[in-house]
Amino acid sequence: MSKPPCCDKIGVKKGPWTPEEDIILVSYIQEHGPGNWRSVPTNTGLLRCSKSCRLRWTNYLRPGIKRGNFTDHEEKMIIHLQALLGNRWAAIASYLPQRTDNDIKNYWNTHLKRKMKKLQDGQSEDGFSASQAKGQWERRLQTDIRLAKQALCEALSLDKTSSLPDSKSSVTDDYEPHNTLQFQSQASSYVSSADNIAKLLENWMKNPQNPGQTNSDASQSSFNNTLGAYSSSSDGIYSATANTPEGFDSLFSFNSSNSDASQSMDENSNFTPENGLFQDESKPSMEAHVPFSLLEKWLLDESAAQNQDDLIHMSIEDSTGLF
DNA sequence: AACCCGTGCAACCGCTATGGT
DNA sequence: TACCATAGCGGTTGCACGGGT
Numbered sequence: 001m002s003k004p005p006c007c008d009k010i011g012v013k014k015g016p017w018t019p020e021e022d023i024i025l026v027s028y029i030q031e032h033g034p035g036n037w038r039s040v041p042t043n044t045g046l047l048r049c050s051k052s053c054r055l056r057w058t059n060y061l062r063p064g065i066k067r068g069n070f071t072d073h074e075e076k077m078i079i080h081l082q083a084l085l086g087n088r089w090a091a092i093a094s095y096l097p098q099r100t101d102n103d104i105k106n107y108w109n110t111h112l113k114r115k116m117k118k119l120q121d122g123q124s125e126d127g128f129s130a131s132q133a134k135g136q137w138e139r140r141l142q143t144d145i146r147l148a149k150q151a152l153c154e155a156l157s158l159d160k161t162s163s164l165p166d167s168k169s170s171v172t173d174d175y176e177p178h179n180t181l182q183f184q185s186q187a188s189s190y191v192s193s194a195d196n197i198a199k200l201l202e203n204w205m206k207n208p209q210n211p212g213q214t215n216s217d218a219s220q221s222s223f224n225n226t227l228g229a230y231s232s233s234s235d236g237i238y239s240a241t242a243n244t245p246e247g248f249d250s251l252f253s254f255n256s257s258n259s260d261a262s263q264s265m266d267e268n269s270n271f272t273p274e275n276g277l278f279q280d281e282s283k284p285s286m287e288a289h290v291p292f293s294l295l296e297k298w299l300l301d302e303s304a305a306q307n308q309d310d311l312i313h314m315s316i317e318d319s320t321g322l323f
Numbered sequence: 324a325a326c327c328c329g330t331g332c333a334a335c336c337g338c339t340a341t342g343g344t
Numbered sequence: 345t346a347c348c349a350t351a352g353c354g355g356t357t358g359c360a361c362g363g364g365t
Binding site: 014015016017051052055056059060102103106107109110111 | 330331332333334335336
């Protein structure tokens with residue numbers, strides 16, 4: 001009756017991750033793929049609990065994460081989605097594939113909550129007025145119904161979905177890190193590539209911790225540089241610098257076609273249906289829910305009564321079209 | 324220069340969901 | 345069916361940092 005090591009308080013390191021630890025973790029995941037987190041501390045020698053390793057990976061080291069400022073576009077999406085879904089950050093994050101739920105949650109708590117409060121107190125600055133909250137519970141209800149319906153459909157048509165030809169039609173679970181086999185088969189690129197690990201290491205060596213710098217500082221500054229190395233690699237593996245509106249916009253385009261609409265995403269590799277690189281690590285495709293373009297239009301178009309009708313109509317009455 | 328305070332964000336905590344036996 | 349291990353999620357905390365006094 002012994003607790004698993006990850007729950008042991010003794011000998012488990014806490015606090016900010018050092019670049020060394022990051023390298024060890026990334027190297028390990030490069031070899032073994034994400035998942036089986038319990039074995040990570042044991043096999044790597046990291047004095048971290050498995051949970052901490054998983055969180056570090058999913059919130060920081062995972063490829064395809066966009067860091068830095070949120071665009072207006074993203075901000076509006078978050079505001080609307082929060083109004084629609086509530087504090088279901090993981091669900092909201094699934095609509096913003098380059099952002100982590102933690103990131104979105106932090107952004108909401110530190111920026112948007114205040115902003116929304118302001119807006120509620122006074123007038124709208126960006127067109128989103130408090131009055132729009134009216135009826136949002138109805139939308140949420142519709143969404144819940146749709147999700148339930150979708151889940152039911154999935155449950156009843158497993159054989160059907162399993163024969164879907166297009167991998168990007170996969171449902172929300174696809175991004176979860178348990179798909180180790182798939183990962184391993186695709187692990188020849190990204191961070192996973194020895195090249196990138198080398199670059200990571202190299203950049204880290206180039207940016208040794210300043211004597212006066214705290215551990216955390218070093219972690220932030222030097223490792224941010226290493227992220228730069230990822231993103232600047234010719235593989236285009238790490239999209240940490242992909243914080244361009246184009247990259248974001250294109251995200252919403254690739255549902256409509258697999259063609260060049262998602263060019264910038266292709267460059268960042270992680271979300272291309274073709275190579276499926278880290279597909280298991282990326283956020284779920286919205287295609288399994290509703291088309292991106294429709295959703296985006298509905299979310300962002302302030303006078304989107306018609307779109308809203310379309311969405312609701314679709315989600316309730318035509319959900320079969322999603323499968 | 325020193326202190327205070329607000330902000331931003333990474334990480335932790337505790338709970339729930341899920342899957343395996 | 346019950347139990348256990350693990351993963352996932354949302355809330356919260358702790359700390360570094362910058363601006364104001």
